[in-house]
Amino acid sequence: WSTDDVQINDISLQDYIAVKEKYAKYLPHSAGRYAAKRFRKAQCPIVERLTNSMMMHGRNNGKKLMTVRIVKHAFEIIHLLTGENPLQVLVNAIINSGPREDSTRIGRAGTVRRQAVDVSPLRRVNQAIWLLCTGAREAAFRNIKTIAECLADELINAAKGSSNSYA
Template sequence: MERETISPLEPKLFGKWDYDGVEIRDPSLKKYICLKPVWTPYTAGRHEKRRFGKAEVPIVERLINKLMRPGRNMGKKAKLYSVVERAFDLIYLMTGQNPLQVLVRAIENSAPREETTRIMYGGIVYHVAVDVSPQRRVDLALRFLTEGARMKAFKSQKPLEETLAEEIVAAANDDPKSYAIQKKEEIERIALSSR
Protein backbone atom coordinates (compact mmCIF):
# COMPACT_ATOMS: atom_id res chain seq x y z
CA MET A 1 0.00 0.00 0.00
CA GLU A 2 1.40 3.35 -1.07
CA ARG A 3 1.49 6.14 1.48
CA GLU A 4 0.04 9.48 0.43
CA THR A 5 2.61 12.29 0.39
CA ILE A 6 1.63 15.45 2.20
CA SER A 7 3.12 18.81 1.36
CA PRO A 8 4.82 20.49 4.35
CA LEU A 9 3.63 23.89 3.10
CA GLU A 10 -0.07 23.33 3.74
CA PRO A 11 -0.89 21.76 7.10
CA LYS A 12 -4.08 19.73 7.23
CA LEU A 13 -5.86 18.66 10.38
CA PHE A 14 -5.04 14.98 11.10
CA GLY A 15 -3.34 14.98 7.68
CA LYS A 16 -6.77 14.95 5.96
CA TRP A 17 -8.94 17.99 6.54
CA ASP A 18 -8.16 21.31 4.91
CA TYR A 19 -8.53 24.62 6.75
CA ASP A 20 -9.20 26.55 3.51
CA GLY A 21 -12.81 27.39 2.85
CA VAL A 22 -13.93 27.02 6.47
CA GLU A 23 -15.99 30.11 7.20
CA ILE A 24 -17.42 31.50 10.42
CA ARG A 25 -20.77 33.17 9.76
CA ASP A 26 -21.22 34.68 13.24
CA PRO A 27 -19.06 37.85 13.35
CA SER A 28 -18.88 37.93 17.17
CA LEU A 29 -17.34 34.43 17.32
CA LYS A 30 -14.73 35.07 14.60
CA LYS A 31 -12.00 36.11 17.06
CA TYR A 32 -12.65 33.19 19.44
CA ILE A 33 -12.77 30.22 17.06
CA CYS A 34 -9.15 29.61 16.11
CA LEU A 35 -8.73 27.99 12.69
CA LYS A 36 -4.99 28.59 12.36
CA PRO A 37 -3.65 25.66 10.25
CA VAL A 38 -1.79 23.09 12.37
CA TRP A 39 -0.87 19.45 11.79
CA THR A 40 -1.61 18.37 15.33
CA PRO A 41 -4.00 20.29 17.60
CA TYR A 42 -1.75 20.27 20.65
CA THR A 43 -0.40 23.44 22.28
CA ALA A 44 0.72 21.99 25.66
CA GLY A 45 -0.90 24.84 27.61
CA ARG A 46 1.17 27.67 26.12
CA HIS A 47 -1.90 29.92 26.36
CA GLU A 48 -2.33 29.61 30.13
CA LYS A 49 -0.35 32.71 31.19
CA ARG A 50 -2.08 35.19 28.85
CA ARG A 51 -5.48 36.77 29.25
CA PHE A 52 -7.88 35.46 26.60
CA GLY A 53 -5.09 33.07 25.56
CA LYS A 54 -7.50 30.21 24.93
CA ALA A 55 -8.83 32.15 21.93
CA GLU A 56 -5.55 31.21 20.19
CA VAL A 57 -5.90 27.48 20.93
CA PRO A 58 -7.09 25.47 17.89
CA ILE A 59 -10.81 24.79 18.19
CA VAL A 60 -10.29 21.04 17.73
CA GLU A 61 -7.89 20.96 20.69
CA ARG A 62 -10.46 22.80 22.80
CA LEU A 63 -13.00 20.12 21.82
CA ILE A 64 -10.54 17.39 22.88
CA ASN A 65 -9.87 19.21 26.18
CA LYS A 66 -13.60 19.49 26.90
CA LEU A 67 -13.94 15.73 26.41
CA MET A 68 -11.38 15.18 29.19
CA ARG A 69 -13.86 15.55 32.03
CA PRO A 70 -13.41 13.90 35.43
CA GLY A 71 -14.22 10.23 35.14
CA ARG A 72 -13.22 7.64 32.60
CA ASN A 73 -11.27 9.82 30.17
CA MET A 74 -9.60 12.28 32.52
CA GLY A 75 -6.06 13.00 31.31
CA LYS A 76 -6.21 10.59 28.36
CA LYS A 77 -5.53 13.15 25.68
CA ALA A 78 -3.94 10.73 23.22
CA LYS A 79 -6.98 8.45 23.43
CA LEU A 80 -9.40 11.34 22.93
CA TYR A 81 -7.26 12.68 20.07
CA SER A 82 -7.93 9.44 18.18
CA VAL A 83 -11.61 9.50 19.22
CA VAL A 84 -12.02 12.97 17.68
CA GLU A 85 -10.09 11.90 14.58
CA ARG A 86 -12.46 8.94 14.05
CA ALA A 87 -15.47 11.16 14.82
CA PHE A 88 -14.34 13.55 12.06
CA ASP A 89 -14.12 10.61 9.64
CA LEU A 90 -17.69 9.64 10.61
CA ILE A 91 -18.87 13.25 10.16
CA TYR A 92 -17.41 13.24 6.65
CA LEU A 93 -19.17 9.95 5.86
CA MET A 94 -22.50 11.28 7.24
CA THR A 95 -22.47 14.71 5.57
CA GLY A 96 -19.88 14.65 2.78
CA GLN A 97 -18.59 18.02 4.02
CA ASN A 98 -15.37 19.15 5.67
CA PRO A 99 -15.74 18.15 9.37
CA LEU A 100 -14.09 21.42 10.46
CA GLN A 101 -16.87 23.37 8.74
CA VAL A 102 -19.51 21.13 10.35
CA LEU A 103 -17.91 21.67 13.80
CA VAL A 104 -17.86 25.46 13.34
CA ARG A 105 -21.52 25.42 12.26
CA ALA A 106 -22.41 23.28 15.30
CA ILE A 107 -20.65 25.73 17.65
CA GLU A 108 -22.45 28.69 16.06
CA ASN A 109 -25.85 26.99 16.37
CA SER A 110 -25.43 25.76 19.95
CA ALA A 111 -23.90 28.94 21.46
CA PRO A 112 -26.49 30.76 23.64
CA ARG A 113 -26.86 34.50 23.10
CA GLU A 114 -28.51 35.33 26.42
CA GLU A 115 -28.50 33.85 29.93
CA THR A 116 -29.34 34.87 33.50
CA THR A 117 -27.26 36.08 36.40
CA ARG A 118 -28.12 36.49 40.08
CA ILE A 119 -28.48 39.98 41.49
CA MET A 120 -29.09 40.54 45.19
CA TYR A 121 -31.09 43.53 46.49
CA GLY A 122 -31.53 43.68 50.26
CA GLY A 123 -31.37 39.93 50.82
CA ILE A 124 -33.66 39.08 47.90
CA VAL A 125 -32.15 37.31 44.91
CA TYR A 126 -33.33 38.32 41.43
CA HIS A 127 -32.43 36.60 38.18
CA VAL A 128 -31.66 39.13 35.46
CA ALA A 129 -31.16 38.41 31.75
CA VAL A 130 -27.71 39.37 30.41
CA ASP A 131 -25.95 39.03 27.06
CA VAL A 132 -23.31 36.29 26.87
CA SER A 133 -19.76 37.25 25.92
CA PRO A 134 -18.43 35.60 22.73
CA GLN A 135 -15.72 33.69 24.64
CA ARG A 136 -18.30 32.19 26.99
CA ARG A 137 -20.59 31.37 24.05
CA VAL A 138 -17.86 29.21 22.52
CA ASP A 139 -17.10 27.60 25.90
CA LEU A 140 -20.75 26.75 26.53
CA ALA A 141 -21.25 25.40 23.01
CA LEU A 142 -18.25 23.08 23.34
CA ARG A 143 -19.40 21.96 26.79
CA PHE A 144 -22.92 21.17 25.55
CA LEU A 145 -21.61 19.24 22.51
CA THR A 146 -19.27 17.08 24.60
CA GLU A 147 -21.78 16.60 27.45
CA GLY A 148 -24.39 15.35 24.98
CA ALA A 149 -21.93 12.92 23.38
CA ARG A 150 -20.72 11.59 26.75
CA MET A 151 -24.26 11.12 28.07
CA LYS A 152 -25.34 9.19 24.95
CA ALA A 153 -22.25 6.96 25.08
CA PHE A 154 -22.55 6.22 28.81
CA LYS A 155 -23.94 2.70 29.46
CA SER A 156 -24.61 2.33 25.75
CA GLN A 157 -23.42 0.08 22.94
CA LYS A 158 -22.38 3.10 20.86
CA PRO A 159 -18.75 4.22 21.11
CA LEU A 160 -17.91 7.81 22.04
CA GLU A 161 -16.71 8.75 18.55
CA GLU A 162 -20.06 7.76 17.05
CA THR A 163 -22.12 9.71 19.59
CA LEU A 164 -19.78 12.73 19.22
CA ALA A 165 -20.18 12.68 15.43
CA GLU A 166 -23.97 12.39 15.72
CA GLU A 167 -24.15 15.24 18.25
CA ILE A 168 -21.98 17.56 16.11
CA VAL A 169 -23.95 16.81 12.93
CA ALA A 170 -27.30 17.27 14.73
CA ALA A 171 -26.17 20.61 16.21
CA ALA A 172 -24.83 21.76 12.82
CA ASN A 173 -28.22 21.01 11.27
CA ASP A 174 -29.99 22.85 14.13
CA ASP A 175 -31.86 19.66 15.01
CA PRO A 176 -34.07 20.09 18.11
CA LYS A 177 -33.19 16.52 19.19
CA SER A 178 -29.57 17.58 19.74
CA TYR A 179 -28.60 17.92 23.43
CA ALA A 180 -26.60 21.09 22.71
CA ILE A 181 -29.51 22.78 20.92
CA GLN A 182 -31.93 21.76 23.71
CA LYS A 183 -29.63 23.25 26.39
CA LYS A 184 -29.18 26.47 24.39
CA GLU A 185 -32.93 26.91 23.94
CA GLU A 186 -33.54 26.16 27.63
CA ILE A 187 -31.02 28.82 28.72
CA GLU A 188 -32.47 31.39 26.30
CA ARG A 189 -36.05 30.58 27.37
CA ILE A 190 -35.17 31.11 31.06
CA ALA A 191 -33.42 34.40 30.17
CA LEU A 192 -36.44 35.56 28.18
CA SER A 193 -38.77 34.88 31.10
CA SER A 194 -36.57 36.83 33.54
CA ARG A 195 -36.26 40.02 31.52
Protein backbone atom coordinates in the same frame (compact mmCIF):
# COMPACT_ATOMS: atom_id res chain seq x y z
CA TRP B 1 -8.78 18.57 6.06
CA SER B 2 -8.15 22.04 4.73
CA THR B 3 -9.07 25.10 6.74
CA ASP B 4 -9.24 27.46 3.78
CA ASP B 5 -12.92 26.99 2.92
CA VAL B 6 -14.21 27.14 6.49
CA GLN B 7 -16.63 30.03 6.94
CA ILE B 8 -17.53 31.48 10.33
CA ASN B 9 -21.00 32.90 9.77
CA ASP B 10 -21.21 34.74 13.09
CA ILE B 11 -19.38 38.06 13.23
CA SER B 12 -19.13 38.15 16.99
CA LEU B 13 -17.45 34.75 17.21
CA GLN B 14 -14.88 35.26 14.46
CA ASP B 15 -12.05 36.25 16.78
CA TYR B 16 -12.80 33.43 19.19
CA ILE B 17 -13.02 30.39 16.90
CA ALA B 18 -9.50 29.59 15.80
CA VAL B 19 -9.60 27.58 12.57
CA LYS B 20 -7.61 29.56 10.01
CA GLU B 21 -4.27 28.55 8.45
CA LYS B 22 -2.32 29.86 11.43
CA TYR B 23 -4.08 27.39 13.72
CA ALA B 24 -4.11 24.46 11.32
CA LYS B 25 -2.52 21.53 13.12
CA TYR B 26 -2.16 17.96 12.00
CA LEU B 27 -2.64 16.71 15.56
CA PRO B 28 -4.76 18.61 18.08
CA HIS B 29 -1.99 18.27 20.67
CA SER B 30 0.19 21.37 20.87
CA ALA B 31 0.98 21.41 24.62
CA GLY B 32 0.63 25.20 24.55
CA ARG B 33 0.19 27.36 27.63
CA TYR B 34 -3.25 28.68 26.81
CA ALA B 35 -4.40 29.41 30.35
CA ALA B 36 -1.57 31.75 31.33
CA LYS B 37 -3.27 34.98 30.30
CA ARG B 38 -6.87 36.09 30.26
CA PHE B 39 -7.98 35.66 26.66
CA ARG B 40 -5.12 33.39 25.59
CA LYS B 41 -7.41 30.39 25.23
CA ALA B 42 -9.15 32.08 22.31
CA GLN B 43 -5.88 31.50 20.40
CA CYS B 44 -6.02 27.75 21.01
CA PRO B 45 -6.99 25.76 17.89
CA ILE B 46 -10.69 24.97 18.13
CA VAL B 47 -10.19 21.25 17.51
CA GLU B 48 -7.76 21.13 20.40
CA ARG B 49 -10.26 22.87 22.69
CA LEU B 50 -12.78 20.19 21.73
CA THR B 51 -10.19 17.49 22.39
CA ASN B 52 -9.33 18.95 25.79
CA SER B 53 -12.91 19.21 26.92
CA MET B 54 -13.52 15.58 25.99
CA MET B 55 -11.07 14.71 28.79
CA MET B 56 -13.66 15.16 31.53
CA HIS B 57 -14.76 13.03 34.46
CA GLY B 58 -11.93 11.88 36.70
CA ARG B 59 -11.22 8.56 35.05
CA ASN B 60 -10.53 10.24 31.70
CA ASN B 61 -8.37 13.10 32.98
CA GLY B 62 -5.04 13.48 31.24
CA LYS B 63 -5.73 10.86 28.59
CA LYS B 64 -5.27 13.23 25.70
CA LEU B 65 -4.13 10.61 23.20
CA MET B 66 -7.41 8.79 23.75
CA THR B 67 -9.44 11.92 23.07
CA VAL B 68 -7.31 12.80 20.04
CA ARG B 69 -8.23 9.38 18.66
CA ILE B 70 -11.92 9.92 19.49
CA VAL B 71 -12.02 13.29 17.73
CA LYS B 72 -10.21 11.85 14.71
CA HIS B 73 -12.73 9.02 14.40
CA ALA B 74 -15.61 11.44 14.86
CA PHE B 75 -14.29 13.65 12.05
CA GLU B 76 -13.96 10.63 9.75
CA ILE B 77 -17.56 9.65 10.54
CA ILE B 78 -18.80 13.20 9.90
CA HIS B 79 -16.98 13.24 6.57
CA LEU B 80 -18.54 9.91 5.59
CA LEU B 81 -22.06 10.86 6.67
CA THR B 82 -22.30 14.44 5.40
CA GLY B 83 -19.58 14.52 2.76
CA GLU B 84 -18.48 17.99 3.84
CA ASN B 85 -15.52 19.39 5.74
CA PRO B 86 -15.74 18.24 9.38
CA LEU B 87 -14.12 21.50 10.51
CA GLN B 88 -16.99 23.43 8.92
CA VAL B 89 -19.48 21.13 10.66
CA LEU B 90 -17.70 21.75 13.97
CA VAL B 91 -17.72 25.54 13.50
CA ASN B 92 -21.43 25.54 12.58
CA ALA B 93 -22.22 23.34 15.57
CA ILE B 94 -20.39 25.72 17.90
CA ILE B 95 -22.12 28.76 16.40
CA ASN B 96 -25.54 27.13 16.73
CA SER B 97 -25.14 25.69 20.19
CA GLY B 98 -23.67 28.64 22.06
CA PRO B 99 -26.34 30.48 24.05
CA ARG B 100 -26.98 34.09 23.07
CA GLU B 101 -28.38 35.16 26.41
CA ASP B 102 -28.20 33.91 29.94
CA SER B 103 -29.47 34.88 33.37
CA THR B 104 -27.37 36.18 36.22
CA ARG B 105 -28.14 36.72 39.88
CA ILE B 106 -28.73 40.31 40.93
CA GLY B 107 -28.87 40.50 44.73
CA ARG B 108 -30.69 43.54 46.15
CA ALA B 109 -31.30 43.87 49.88
CA GLY B 110 -31.31 40.16 50.60
CA THR B 111 -33.65 39.23 47.75
CA VAL B 112 -32.18 37.62 44.66
CA ARG B 113 -33.64 38.30 41.21
CA ARG B 114 -32.62 36.66 37.96
CA GLN B 115 -31.75 39.21 35.30
CA ALA B 116 -31.33 38.43 31.60
CA VAL B 117 -27.90 39.35 30.22
CA ASP B 118 -26.12 38.89 26.91
CA VAL B 119 -23.37 36.29 26.74
CA SER B 120 -19.84 37.30 25.78
CA PRO B 121 -18.48 35.65 22.61
CA LEU B 122 -15.73 33.74 24.43
CA ARG B 123 -18.20 32.31 26.91
CA ARG B 124 -20.50 31.33 24.03
CA VAL B 125 -17.68 29.33 22.48
CA ASN B 126 -16.73 27.80 25.83
CA GLN B 127 -20.28 26.81 26.67
CA ALA B 128 -20.93 25.47 23.18
CA ILE B 129 -17.88 23.19 23.39
CA TRP B 130 -18.90 22.07 26.86
CA LEU B 131 -22.48 21.32 25.77
CA LEU B 132 -21.36 19.35 22.71
CA CYS B 133 -18.95 17.22 24.75
CA THR B 134 -21.43 16.63 27.54
CA GLY B 135 -24.10 15.60 25.06
CA ALA B 136 -21.78 13.16 23.34
CA ARG B 137 -20.64 11.75 26.68
CA GLU B 138 -24.17 11.24 27.95
CA ALA B 139 -25.26 9.66 24.67
CA ALA B 140 -22.40 7.16 24.79
CA PHE B 141 -22.93 6.18 28.41
CA ARG B 142 -24.54 2.72 28.81
CA ASN B 143 -24.83 2.46 25.07
CA ILE B 144 -23.43 0.28 22.30
CA LYS B 145 -22.39 3.25 20.19
CA THR B 146 -18.83 4.45 20.57
CA ILE B 147 -18.15 7.92 21.92
CA ALA B 148 -16.77 8.90 18.51
CA GLU B 149 -20.07 8.04 16.82
CA CYS B 150 -21.99 9.94 19.47
CA LEU B 151 -19.73 12.97 19.10
CA ALA B 152 -20.17 12.86 15.33
CA ASP B 153 -23.97 12.67 15.67
CA GLU B 154 -23.95 15.48 18.21
CA LEU B 155 -21.88 17.75 15.96
CA ILE B 156 -23.97 17.01 12.86
CA ASN B 157 -27.26 17.60 14.69
CA ALA B 158 -26.02 20.81 16.27
CA ALA B 159 -24.69 22.04 12.93
CA LYS B 160 -28.09 21.38 11.33
CA GLY B 161 -29.75 23.11 14.26
CA SER B 162 -31.98 20.11 14.89
CA SER B 163 -33.66 19.76 18.25
CA ASN B 164 -32.43 16.27 19.10
CA SER B 165 -28.93 17.49 19.85
CA TYR B 166 -28.05 18.03 23.49
CA ALA B 167 -26.73 21.52 22.87
